[in-house]
Amino acid sequence: MKRFLVRLNQRLERRLPEQRLFLRSDNTTRFVRLRPASQAIGIGAVSAFFAWGVIATSILLMDAIGSGNLRDQALREQANYEQRLNQLARERDARATEAEAAQARFAEAMERISEMQMQLLQSEERRLELETGIDALHASIRRVTRERDQARARLDEVNRTLAQETGTTRTAADRNRDNEEMLDYLLAAMERTAEQTYDLNMTADQAINQARHLAMENELLKDRNHMIFSQIEEALDQVMDPLERVFRNAGVSPDQIRRLVRQGSSSQTASLRPIAVSTSGVMGPNQDIARANGILARMADVHAYRQGLDRLPVARPVSAGSVRQTSGFGMRRHPLTGRSTMHNGLDWAGPRNTPIVATADGVVKQAGRQGGYGNLVIIQHDFGIETYYAHLNSINVRAGQRVSRGQRIGGMGTTGASTGVHLHYEVRVNGRPVNPITYIRAGQNVF
Secondary structure (H helix, E strand, O other): OHHHHHHHHHHHOOOOOOEEEEEEOOOOEEEEEEOHHHHHHHHHHHHHHHHHHHHHHHHHHHHHHHHHHHHHHHHHHHHHHHHHHHHHHHHHHHHHHHHHHHHHHHHHHHHHHHHHHHHHHHHHHHHHHHHHHHHHHHHHHHHHHHHHHHHHHHHHHHHHHHHHHHOOOHHHHHHHHHHHHHHHHHHHHHHHHHHHHHHHHHHHHHHHHHHHHHHHHHHHHHHHHHHHHHHHHHHHHHHHHHHHHHHHHOOOOHHHHHHHHHHHOOOOOHHHOOOOOOOOOOOOOOHHHHHHHHHHHHHHHHHHHHHHHHOOOOOOOOOOOOOEEEEOOEEEEOOOOOOEEEEOOEEEEOOOOOEEEOOOOEEEEEEEEOHHHOEEEEEEOHHHEEEEEEEEEEEOOOOOOEEOOOOEEEEEEOOOOOOOOEEEEEEEEOOEEEOHHHHHHHHHHOO
């Protein structure tokens, strides 16, 4: 080893000659000999330290630049998402307006159909009466014709009898004139009856043609109603699908939303009640009415979804302008332990005592200190949902207190297991943590 150092010093002597560092005190002067190997080691250490500093600074700058690009990209994606949802909201409002107009047109059409059906029934009754009258007239004509033939036969028989008994036809002629006058009267009556029969037949034909025309109008109205219903059903699908997707992503069943909202509602909106049309008594089953009632039921579901969304924690717990989000939901490197752990909520950093507000109506379940959460407020909401507000500097509510959306519940702090002033916000459904950003985006963009 010593020989190796000697050889190394000899080789480095040309470039790094031996140096002496003199240290002078009051009484003595000492020096430190810096051999070429020592100088090389010192220079290498300084160079390594400088290179490490350059590399670390580059990594930090690249990380900062990358984080900025990711934030900008996230903001652009969020802006595009909000623009798309706003467009869907405008389309939903347009479809709702079309649905209301279609409902008004449908009610008018149903009223007109009822009137046409009444006219058709009246025409049918009149036609039946005319047919009955015509049959009665035909029977009367046949009866009169038989009686006329019988009278003629009897007249001939009487004439023959008188001619045999008296040898004269005077009395028979007189009776014959009377019979002829009777026959003239009967023929005139038959002509009048024939004219009335012709008029009745013409009226019956007109009634039949009118009934056919009404039937054609009814078929055209059915086709038009089918087109209107199809368009309304497509619009409802475009409105309901995003709402149901929001509830499913939030871990809440849409069926549960509809059931609980309707249980808590004392009355139903008048415009969404099922249609019941009646004239004299109750109308029979109608396909258009059943289809319209199905659309009204789905619109009632949309109304229930709107009310259910109003009862979900969709608001932000902090003001957007005064804070910044520092951690999201999911796996991350713990800032204290350095290990990869699950982060069950969102973190926002901001000034101390930044107002923290409730994200939905509810009842305060807990308000106090709890382990690593520090000062913690837990609010119980509907549908088995709870929200957690941790690391608070101050608490402005108490357990059992009912709070409203937007009401201040405390101030931002750094109590508990915290590395700086921030809010840790959680949303739990039946005790299971879910991503709060799902609710926040729903509140910002759906309505």
